Amino acid sequence: MTPHILVVEDEDALATLLQYNLDKEGYRVDVCGDGxxxxxRIDEKxxxxxxxxxxxxxxxxxxxCRRLRQRPDTxxxxxxxxxxxxxxxxxxxGLDTGADDYVVKPFSMTEFCARIRAVLRRIRPGLAEDRVRCGDIMIDRVAHRVRRGGKEVHLGPTEFRLxxxxxxxxxxVFSREQLLNAVWGSDVYVETRTVDVHIGRxxxxxxKADEDDPIRTVRSAGYSLDL
Structure with a gap:
């Protein structure tokens, strides 16, 4: 899944430059201009x-940064x-408040993009790797294949993204609304019960081979992957 980056920058020219270069790097980019x-935005998605x-x-x-570090979900x-x-x-x-990296203006865009890749590899390795393993499940993003316990698992495109x-x-634990925004996108109208259908699939x-169900349903909250 393409990593989603929120750029919070009130200088229009720099915000546009960042969005252009991060788009070119293959990220999904949103921009806003005040804290x-x-x-x-972070609460919504x-x-x-x-x-x-x-x-x-x-x-x-x-x-x-301080407020985000105080909240369990961020x-x-x-x-x-x-x-x-x-x-x-x-x-x-800045670092003591909780920033993972600190870049001083003016800066090299090439180095800045390298720093983003480094932070994602360190903190969210699943976003920077072609193959990701969780328990006995392995997902290959390049080949678009999934295996569980060494056996091939056939998934539709939506189930793969989920x-x-x-x-x-x-x-x-993710609510149905959070899964809709992350997997279908916030600009697509899909009923929340659609999530239940794809979770079932x-x-x-x-x-299929009588393995334990790795998807946990949390009543009144949503779903999580537990392995």
């Missing part, structure tokens, strides 16, 4: 990584702080 809007300017209107980047969300504040004390403050998303966040495909 309050960033928090709302959590990205895989946040590029966060320090100096922002309404709520500063450092405060956005505690491990990768954050790269992007700022003109290059003093050592500022770097230390499993891929679950394997990026093993053990985490995924379950049947993964348990």
């Amino acid at each position: 309050e809007e960033a928090l709302i 959590q990205p895989d990584l946040v590029v966060l300017d320090w100096m922002l209107p309404t709520v500063s980047g450092i405060e956005v 505690r491990n969300l990768p954050i790269i702080m992007l700022t003109a504040r290059g003093e050592e004390t500022d770097r230390i403050r 499993l891929d998303y679950f394997m990026q966040h093993p053990g985490r 995924l379950r049947r495909a993964l348990t």
Whole structure:
């Protein structure tokens, strides 16, 4: 699944440059210009990584970072702080607040993209690898194949994307709305019960040989992958 990056930057020219280059790198990119809007966007649909300017209107980047680190659902969300504040004390403050990396303006776009790849590999390895294993399930994104216990599992494209998303966040419970946004996209209207249909298909495909059901249903909350 293509990693989703939220760029929070109030300089229009730089925001456009970042969006262009990250699009070119193959990421899905959203942009917003102030800290309050960033928090709302993250509540609505959590990205895989946040590029966060320090100096922002309404709520500063450092405060956005602090709030995200205080919340259980965003505690491990990768954050790269992007700022003109290059003093050592500022770097230390940014990293101590919870940023995973700290990039000072002006910067090399090539190096910046390399830093994003490094953070994703370190914190969300499932987003940076062609083959991902969780328990006895292995997914190959390039060949678009799935195996469980060494045996081939045949999945439709939607079930494949569902499993891929679950394997990026093993053990985490997702609501139907969160799964709709992540797998179908926020700009596509699909009824929430559609998620149940595809979860059922995924379950049947993964348990054909009498294996344990890896999809856990959490009443009134959603689903998770437990292996």
